Amino acid sequence: MASILVTCYSRTGKTRILADSIGKGAKEVAGVEVDVLQFNRVTASDLVRYDGVILGSPVYFGGVAAELKEFIDSTTFVRGKLSGKIGAAFTTSGDRTGGKETAILSIVQAMLIHGMVVVGDPISPESKNEEHNGGHYGLAADGQLTEADLRHAEYFGRYVATIVARMFN
Numbered sequence: 001m002a003s004i005l006v007t008c009y010s011r012t013g014k015t016r017i018l019a020d021s022i023g024k025g026a027k028e029v030a031g032v033e034v035d036v037l038q039f040n041r042v043t044a045s046d047l048v049r050y051d052g053v054i055l056g057s058p059v060y061f062g063g064v065a066a067e068l069k070e071f072i073d074s075t076t077f078v079r080g081k082l083s084g085k086i087g088a089a090f091t092t093s094g095d096r097t098g099g100k101e102t103a104i105l106s107i108v109q110a111m112l113i114h115g116m117v118v119v120g121d122p123i124s125p126e127s128k129n130e131e132h133n134g135g136h137y138g139l140a141a142d143g144q145l146t147e148a149d150l151r152h153a154e155y156f157g158r159y160v161a162t163i164v165a166r167m168f169n
C-alpha cells in the first residue's frame with residue numbers, strides 16, 4: 001500500500017486546516033494510506049517511510065516560516081533517501097498578494113534538490129467555476145479560508161494521492 005504524509009508548520013491554525021482538508025481528500029483515494037501529523041511530531045527520518053510528502057507553511061515575509069526552514073535543513077541527514085518520492089507543497093498567507101508562490105517555490109526547491117518528483121496544483125475541473133482555481137506550483141490560500149478553499153484542498157489531496165497510488169502500488 002502506498003503512503004502519504006501531510007504535515008505543516010502552523011502558528012495560528014490556518015495552514016493546519018488546509019492540511020486536514022488535503023488529508024481528507026487524499027484518504028478518499030484507494031490504495032493509499034495517509035497520515036496527517038502534527039509538525040512537532042515529525043522528524044526528517046520519518047519522511048523516508050512515505051512514498052509521498054505534502055509539506056506546508058504559512059508565508060512569513062514572502063518565504064516559509066523559520067520553523068519549516070529549520071525542518072527542511074534537517075532533511076540533509078536523509079539526503080539520497082527521498083529521491084523518486086512524490087512531493088507537493090501548500091501555504092496560507094494574510095494578504096492576497098502575500099508571497100504564496102515564493103513560499104511554495106522554496107519548499108518545492110528543497111524537494112527538487114532531494115530528487116523528488118513534484119506535483120503542482122493544476123486547475124481542477126471540479127472547481128472550474130469557483131473562486132479557487134488552482135495555485136499552480138502548489139496549493140495556496142489567503143485571508144480567511146473559504147468553503148471553496150477547503151473543497152479545493154480536498155481536490156489537491158485527491159490529485160496528489162492518485163498519482164502516488166499510480167506510481168507506488
Ligand SMILES: Cc1cc2nc3c(=O)[nH]c(=O)nc-3n(C[C@H](O)[C@H](O)[C@H](O)COP(=O)(O)O)c2cc1C
Pocket residue numbers: 009010011012013014015016058059060061062063092093094095096097098099
Ligand atoms: C512573522 C510573520 C510574517 C508574515 N509574513 C507575511 C507575508 O509576508 N505575507 C502575507 O501575506 N502574510 C504574512 N503573514 C501572515 C501569515 O502568513 C498568515 O496569517 C498565515 O495564514 C498564518 O498561518 P497559520 O495560521 O497556519 O500560522 C505573516 C505572519 C507572521 C506571524
